[in-house]
Amino acid sequence: MGFMTKRPVRIGVQIQPQHGSYDKIRDAVRRAEHLGVDVIFNWDHFFPLNGDPDGMHFECWTMLAAWAEQTTRVEIGALVTCNSYRNPNLLADMARTVDHISDGRLILGIGSGWFERDYDEYGYEFGTAGSRLDELATALPKIEQRYEQLNPAPTRKIPTLIGGGGEKKTLKLVAQYADTWHSFADPAVLKHKLSVLQGHCEREGRPIEEIEISVGVGGKGREGRSPDAPQVEGQPLYDLGARLFTMGTGGPDYDLAPVEPWLRWRDEINGN
Structure with a gap:
């Protein structure tokens, strides 16, 4: 069992x-909010991550x-913004602006970034995994500091x-x-990572x-999923402490059918 939450x-x-x-993207957002999802994410890349590498693609922010402007209820965000692509003060201002909108x-x-083609074609220094994480560590406090200096301030403490x-x-x-911490870990990996995160949290007080x-x-795209996928896949992760479950869908059709059993499972777990 995981930690109690x-x-x-x-x-x-x-x-x-x-x-x-x-x-099609606009329609998928409309349908997702109508279905009752809690969060709609995109991602921060400049080229497709699978399929035709030169296929259609749009910018994140x-x-x-x-x-x-289009939605009224769901939370929105990038899963995830690449820290390397924008000055942290600018990113904070962009986030504050979308927060108000x-x-x-x-x-x-x-996140720290990883897709080398983005860097090469848009003129960013790719560096190393370690250097990109060091840059993220430098950027995060700058983002928080810029929030405090903006006029108007964000409408709330923008969740990171x-x-x-x-x-x-x-x-x-x-x-x-x-x-929030996001990963694609299976239950065995998640259990280990949470123990590591617990240690870091204890050191941070x-x-x-x-x-x-x-x-x-x-x-x-995840083949072999049955209608009881949340019980098969989600329950062990839930027992370890996972509470936000996100699945992806791409063009051209943006099929949201796999989301529906997860919404029913959410409502059963939450007692709705």
Whole structure:
């Protein structure tokens, strides 16, 4: 068993900004909010991550601003923003602006970056995994400081989601800065990573219960999923403490059918 948490289960969908026209993306956002998902994510890349590497693709943050106007209830964010692509002060200002457009529904998802083609074609220094994590460690306090200097201030404490599972650096940053930690860990890996995160939290003097545990699950392209996928896949993760479960869907069709059993499971678990 994992740590005890009273957090409700939440269901997210990552509408991948690849291989689909924007009208299809807009419609997928509309359908996802209508279905009742809790969070709609995109991602922060410049080229598709699978399928045709030169297929259709759209930029992350301009899209989030549009989603902020289009939606009324769901939280929105990137899963995740690449820290390398924007000055941290600018990113804080962008996040604050989308926070206001959305009336306080933005999650700042952020990570250190990894997709080398983005860096090469857009002129960023790729560096090493370690140097990119060091840059993220430098950026996170700058983002928080800039929030405090902006006029108007954010509408709320903008939640920070940090993605990644590196045990020495990433999970330390999670303990220091994150409201949510996201990974794609299976139950065995999640159990180990949570024990590492617990150690970092203890050294930071912070209860691990303050951090929402987020996992990527299911979704289109994951073959062999049955209608009871949440019980098969989600329950062991839930028992370890995971509470935000997100599945991805890409263009051209943005199939949301795999999300529906997870929404029913959420409502059963939460007693709705």
